[in-house]
Amino acid sequence: MTRKDYGILAAAGSAAMLLGALGFQYIGDLPPCKMCYWQRYAHVAAVVMGVAIWLYPARFVAALGGLAALASAGLGGYHAGVEQKWWQGPTTCTSQSIDGLSTEDLMAQIMNAPVVRCDEIPWDLFGISMAGWNMIISLGLAALWLMALRRG
Numbered sequence: 001m002t003r004k005d006y007g008i009l010a011a012a013g014s015a016a017m018l019l020g021a022l023g024f025q026y027i028g029d030l031p032p033c034k035m036c037y038w039q040r041y042a043h044v045a046a047v048v049m050g051v052a053i054w055l056y057p058a059r060f061v062a063a064l065g066g067l068a069a070l071a072s073a074g075l076g077g078y079h080a081g082v083e084q085k086w087w088q089g090p091t092t093c094t095s096q097s098i099d100g101l102s103t104e105d106l107m108a109q110i111m112n113a114p115v116v117r118c119d120e121i122p123w124d125l126f127g128i129s130m131a132g133w134n135m136i137i138s139l140g141l142a143a144l145w146l147m148a149l150r151r152g
Helices: 003-026 034-054 059-084 103-111 130-150
Strands: none
Touching: 003 034, 003 059, 003 130, 034 059, 034 130, 059 130
16 A cells, blocks of 8 residues: 555544544534543644645645544543543633632532533543544554655
């Protein structure tokens, strides 16, 4: 396979991930949180790199595609850790401690809470959340981009 073939295959994988995410959102009625959108942006960049490598199969295009896939994998891993409560996520989409809050502060926190929280797992398969699966699959896509980078 050529650099172009590997790049297009990796980009097709990112396109499939985006279609799957949209399917969960619109067919499965599972709206995305803020961190889910971040992971999608990286896949969009990888798809754009797939179009670019189809037009101009250069090493730097493969490198950029690989970076996009690695970014999505990193964001997915970070998001999965937030879901598992291994570390704190962004305060704009996770639950906050209510210790020591006045009634007014607590009410303000409730009223300003995001509709979809980043620290809850809405769906999983074999104990792995969507964010975790995104990390795993994105690492595989990054490997395809690496193969594209190494091809002549």
